[in-house]
Amino acid sequence: MSAHADTPAIPISFKRRAHDAVHDAQLRKNFRGAMDFLMAKRAAQFPDGDELERLRAFGNRVRARALSKLPDLLQRLEANLTRNGVKVHWAETVDEANAIVHQIVAAHEAKQVIKGKSMVSEEMEMNHYLEGHGVDCLESDMGEFIVQLGNEKPSHIIMPAIHLNAGQVASLFHDKLEVDYTEDVDRLIQIGRETLRRKFFEADIGVSGVNFAIAETGSLLLVENEGNGRMSTTVPPVHIAVTGIEKVVENLRDVVPLLSLLTRSATGQPITTYVNVISGPRKADELDGPQEVHLVLLDNGRSQAFADSELRQTLNCIRCGACMNHCPVYTRIGGHAYGTVYPGPIGKIVTPHMLGLEATRDLPSASSLCGACGEVCPVKIPIPAILRRLREENVRPPAAEPHHMRGQGSKYSRRERYTWKAWRTLNTSPRLYRLFGLAATRLSGLIPADIGPWTEHRSAPKPAARTLHELARDHLGED
Amino acid sequence: MNARDRILGKLKQSLAGTTPIADDYDDALLTAPWSYPAEHRVTRLCSLLQAVHGETVLTTAAEWPARVSEALASRGIDELLISPATAHGQQFAGYLALNGLVTRLKAYDRPVEQWKDELFFSTPASLTGTLGGIAATGSLVVWPTPAEPRLMSLVPPLHIALLKASEVVDNLYQIMQTQRWAERLPTNALLISGPSKTADIQQTLAYGAHGPKELIVMVLQDA
Structure with a gap:
């Protein structure tokens, strides 16, 4: 009898595998059918919404x-x-x-x-x-x-x-x-x-x-x-x-x-x-x-997750799989795309503690934050909140204290930091904002057709000839 | 320092200055939604067992050996693993003798290692007692004993269980408390809720995965 394939546990190539999975029609069909089946079976077991909510709260307290x-x-x-x-x-x-x-x-x-x-x-x-x-x-x-x-x-x-x-x-x-x-x-x-x-x-x-x-x-x-x-x-x-x-x-x-x-x-x-x-x-x-x-x-x-009171809730998990059954991402890409032992929403919040954020950097972002996982979790793990927290840990400066996670700052980019700083300054200073509006409308011809990831799947933005503020002032007859 | 001390050390350090959460156990939530009028308990247990392909036979303390005999005959089975050390084992043997029936009775009277091959490959049916039933989930409480060891309810393809109607309770919490499980758990305690099954291939339910293919529960209505 042969053993498991010697596939690497490191889920670094998540994006490539997810891309392949969404284009695999048979796989999509198998998962869609299975998830619909499991969601319906679960729903039939909880006809009384009040009982379900009270029991979830109870389960959460027992685990906590x-x-x-x-x-x-x-x-x-x-x-x-x-x-x-x-x-x-x-x-x-x-x-x-x-x-x-x-x-x-x-x-x-x-x-x-x-x-x-x-x-x-x-x-x-x-x-x-x-x-x-x-x-x-x-x-x-x-x-x-x-x-x-x-x-x-x-x-x-x-x-x-x-x-x-x-x-x-x-x-x-x-x-x-x-x-x-x-x-x-x-x-x-x-x-x-x-x-x-x-x-x-x-x-x-x-x-x-x-x-x-x-x-x-x-x-x-x-x-x-x-x-x-x-x-x-x-x-x-x-x-x-x-x-x-x-x-x-x-x-x-x-x-x-x-x-x-x-x-x-x-x-x-x-x-x-x-x-x-x-x-x-x-x-x-x-x-x-x-x-x-x-x-x-x-x-x-696990002791790393345990050290932080928010991340500790990850350890409430009783491994029922309901979060994956209800996850729109998991349903479309299946379990293998994650490249981790625990796939789906729970996998995205538990695996970073096992392998470090450096090996799981894409997992916290592989979510639409629709909230379904948190809603069905029988022990009320706030999975979406923890995903957002891991996204923050992913971009914190690698040496910043306190250090909560192995691989902290794996997606840290100085350029991104400065970009957001600039964005904040621009949006909190009225004069700068007006200047920017004028520049963007009057010099719109200078916007290049190719602006990195934005134009990979979209056309470049075309600012209007005049800013909204200008139009509003005209409309109200103000100067 | 070894792994144990390092793990416990880290955990303790993480909890420094915190207070353990108090136990606010909500037993009403585990009993109120799962309580039934006495006359409905057996009905509910039976219908839940049937829903997972369990067979239930309503019978009496005097009649069950005949029902077991019929169940075996209808399947062409001529031997049964049953403990001669139990009251029900003796009752069944007495029934066979009285009626001149030739069903061969096999006893699990030596360590499994000494007859593993026979247990695994030529023991078609077994009969065990139970410690009660649970109406909420359609479950049997089975605590293996030296007379009725663990594998007796698992390896033979047909498992027949005796259940006294008076020992069918509402829910798991109740039986756990009244039978004081926390103080006296045996090496192995089981809840059995139907024959073995799996839905691992395309969510298609199939029975007889690794355990019994059939479970027959003899409900003794007057016991």
Whole structure:
């Protein structure tokens, strides 16, 4: 089984990829259909607007409360998990996290890893890393399995293969799994089931993500529909869960509102088929479940977002994907154009902390600021406001203090600064403004036909013969 | 300093001088919209389960073994994974003996490693108990035990669950509180709301992804 393509994580060429994506008719059709479907499903789950708004406010408070005591909750989580027999590891970077996973894999001389869906493992590029160390890492979520077969990356955080239609999956299965070509989705899923069942059976180690880590009880909660998450966390003798440090909640009861918001916002389901709460490895009298459970807590830039009270709200995210489903930009360019693990609106505000603004400089501007993402976010992350904030961080002088973000000032340009300064002076000084108006109208013939980016898609401006002020004065009969 | 101390140090520094947000938990919001008259709970649970291809059978504490037997026969299944250590396991075995039926009963009585192949590739059906049901979302509460281990409700293609009607509650918050989950969670606790499914190919719903292809819930109306 092949690993993910070795595509660079640096989304620097966003504009080129976005350009290609908007011209890909099939891709546009696949995304349009999928987003319309997901928006309708979500809307049907929230018939009562008042309940939705109150629940969003509640979800926001639960997340904000958890973040307001994050270091304490992480320590409590660690203590309770340890008491339950789970080994907790901490990693500041993805390299450290991969090294931890590799150590566990090596200690068990494991050759095959089976994975439940985990975006943090995508962040780590764990498949690629382990592959490099001779360990086979197979995705078991149907969507992830499909993108892995196609040497691609997920294009959506909830539905990884959303960019493909049934015909494209049929061709992929036919080519890679040597089965008869069929577009029958039931048959395709059964092919996936048969292929993967053998792999669950054989795997030495199971890897999963975590939806909520519960400090009070020392538990890891996972939601899913397929059963691959339960398989990956139950069948292999060792289970490694990887998650971001922000995923912790204080009490077990805190998951009740979040769970309801998550499944209804993500896929428009009142609940997922499985809610799997793991609080420890197999006990002496139990007959199945892993003998060892590990949790890797990953920072990877999250503590940078945490340091600023506005940017901290980024960490409220419960990864439902509703912001991308409702985003007019995401719908038109799809998930791959962003070149990041987390695409869409949430990706634009979380990735700069992971990769630095220098590698993500175009992302905060890849938005029309229409506000849809902020309106649907189940935990009320003010995504548009944070996008504007990141645009500011992008153009602040690189050395200016306080320094909030890695890559601050990546779009800083002295020329742009001076231009805006001049603009401000011009517009706040009446005499200068009048002079400028006269010059612009009387000397309009001197405006060149080509004025940089402005005339790339527009004709050059043609000022009128006289200024509006002059015309108004004439009209009113004043001097 | 290790990664743990550095991460916690940074987080603590960022919070210096701030006060933790108080817990203003709004339990009414999680219960009021999700409360039902007692006589509607089972109906709602059943209709939600059916909406996701779960099968529900209204039966009684005395009659369910016959219904299970019929369900197996209609599918041509002649063996069942069931725990002889449970009351329902014994009741079902008694029913078979009394009626001279030949359904083979299999017990999950040794660690999975010792019979993994058989569990995975030649165990067509299982039967487990539940700790209750949730009307709001159409969910079963399943806490695996040494008698009914975790994989029993996951690996066989047909999972049959017994649910006492009296143990169907309104919502998750309520059952979490009344059963005091926070104090006594087992190593693995599950909510199961239908057979395994996926919509990962072109948003087309397909059942039987990796877990059971079919879920039959036997609702014991007098229990």
